[in-house]
Each structure stands twice: as structure tokens, then as C-alpha cells.
Amino acid sequence: MSAPCSVTELNRYINSMFKRDASLSDIWVKGEISNFRPHYSGHQYFTLKDESSAIRCVMFRSAASRMRFALENGMKAIVFGNVSVFERDGQYQLYCEEIRVDGVGDLYVAFERLKMRLEAEGLFDAARKKALPLIPRAVCVLTSPTGSVVHDIINVATRRFPQAVIKIFPVKVQGDGAAAQVARAVEAANALRLCDVIIVARGGGSIEELWAFNEEAVARAVAASGIPVISAVGHETDFTICDFVADVRAPTPSAAAEIAFPDAGALDARLESCSRMLRASLVKRLERGRARLRRCEGSVVFKKPLDRVEVRRMRLAATEDRLVAAIRAAAGQSRARAAILASRLEALSPLAVLARGYAVATNATTGRALRSAADVQVGQGVDVRLADGGLDCVVRGRRM
16 A cells, blocks of 8 residues: 555645646636625635536636626626636635626627727716706607506606606617617707607616617717706616716616606695795895885985985085186186296297397398398398388498
């Protein structure tokens, strides 16, 4: 008999055999998830089972952080990873690196890719969401005309708001062409301005049945809508791209009707409250006006309104007297200054010089003043200006 080995050695040997088997290194296994236990460390532990067998699974935090959906008990899944032995317990288990939902893996990947792209474009931003009107004049409902959804919406709407105006846009809500019909209906409601709110509605279903509302055409049409859009697709746990793009998401079609239409009873109560507040405000304002009128009636201005006029008139007369006196004083000062300037000007005037016996001689031809005997020739005419007239002279000779 060979020497016995330890349990650790045996488990280590078995683990090495698992690692040498290439078919166990990269393997896809499908089954149902059960005993799901997320750990506070971020690791996830669960069992993958089918009708006859089960295998323990673990997904470490690094791989779990890349997942874009949460695991749930009962979920059909396809798991990728490697099979190895946990040496401490001597149990083999599946170490998971990737998990896809069985049957809808491709759809889920497409959903996540479109969601990430539209989110990066800002189509999910809260800042671009439009507010719903308090009382819509009309609401367009885009849904199948044969399902229970349209009846639920009509029943809830008319119960809450009997005056509700609902316009039904019959569209396909699943299958080929459904997304195109929904997108065209949203565009038509906007182009014709048929309503104040649009409800895009459908009952619950599988991801395949709800897929029309994950199409890019629907997302673009809802995002471009100038009319606020309520998305009411599926049940409360169902999420579609339409939900993220819409201005408001309703968990169910009935909830969409409650969101879109106000409660008439609550409105009546609110109007009554506002009416009471308005009446009270008017009464207070009227009382303040009456009190102010009584104060005015008792005031001096009201009793003797001309007193203030007389006071203003006296002030005006006094101001007028001061103005006239100032104008007269300024005029006297101006006249005195003008007389002084006139006397100075008179002293400098050439006429005053002539009056003292002087004369001014100018060339009779050119009119230039003669400053020297050389400025004129013998025989030329000379004009002589005196104080009281002038002389026309001819030069008979010059003395230099």
C-alpha cells in the first residue's frame, strides 16, 4: 500500500486536474439561479440548477461590478466561467465571469447599448423633461384598441375627471412594424397639435413582447416631442427605453391616467379654498380702504383743501418777487458794464481822433491809407477824411 496523502494534498491534486482540463477552463453553463446570496464584499454566491442537478457558483466583485442587471432567484441564465475546486471544503464550483439572461441575452445587450448611447446624448437628462399641464384639454393615448389598457385608461380618467377628452391612436404594440407605428403616431400628434399630453401605453409582457418600446425610432420620436409624453409600458417592474426618454414614467397604464388627469373632486375643493381665500382677501382690502377713507375725511387737507393751495400760491408769489428783483439787478449790472465798455471803445475810435483835428488820407484809387509820402505819386488823387466830411484832393508835390 502506498503512503497515505493528506486531505489538502488530495484536494490540491484534484484541483490541478480540473485546471489541466481545457474544457473546464472556458465553459458556458445554463440553468436556473437559486439560493442567491449577495455578499457585503461585492461577491455574489448562488446555485445554478436544472431539473436533475445543481452546481455552486461564485462571481467575484470585479466581475459582478460589470453587470448591468441584478440577479434574482428563479432567473434563467447562461453563465460563463471556469470550474475549479475550492480546496478548503473539497467542493468544485463554477467561478463566473459573465452572466446572460437565458433566451434574451442578445436583446438585453442591444437594450444596454442603446440605453448607454442615448444617455450619453443627454436624452435622459432631467433638465429636458417637460412639465405636465394641470388640466389638459385633451390627451392622446397610443395603444392597442383591442386590449384592456385602453379601457383601464378611459375608466380611470372619466372617474377622476368627467370632462376628460381622450383621443385614441390605435397602434401595434408588439411585433414587426410596431415601433414604426408608435413613432409615427407620436409625430402625428405633434404635427396636428391634437392634445396637451401623450400617453404611450401597453400592458405587461416579456422583454420580446415589449421590445417595440426599446427601439431607437420610438425613443427619438418621444425625445423630439413638443407635447409632454407619459410612458406607461408594462408593469411596475418593467423598464423600457421609452420610459427613460419620456417626460414622465407611469408604473401602469391606469397610473398614467391618474397622472395625466386631475381629480375633479380635489380641484373643486381647491377652487373652493381659493375662493374663500379670495373673498377674505377682498374683505380685508375693503376694510383697509374704508379705514384709509375715514382717515382722509378727518384730515386737514380733506376739510380745507384750499389751504394748501393758498400756501403754495404765497410761496409762488414770493418766488416771483425774488426772481423779478434778481432779473432787475442783473440788468442794471449789465447796463453799467456796457456803458464802461462803450466809453473805452469811444476812446479808441478813429472818429474821436478825427474830432481832435486829425485827418485820414487814403489812395483815391486803391482806398489804402497813406502812411508815407512815398505811397502816392504827384498827380494822383487822394481822399482826405475829416471829422465832419471829406476832401477830394490831387497831389501837386511831395516833401520827403
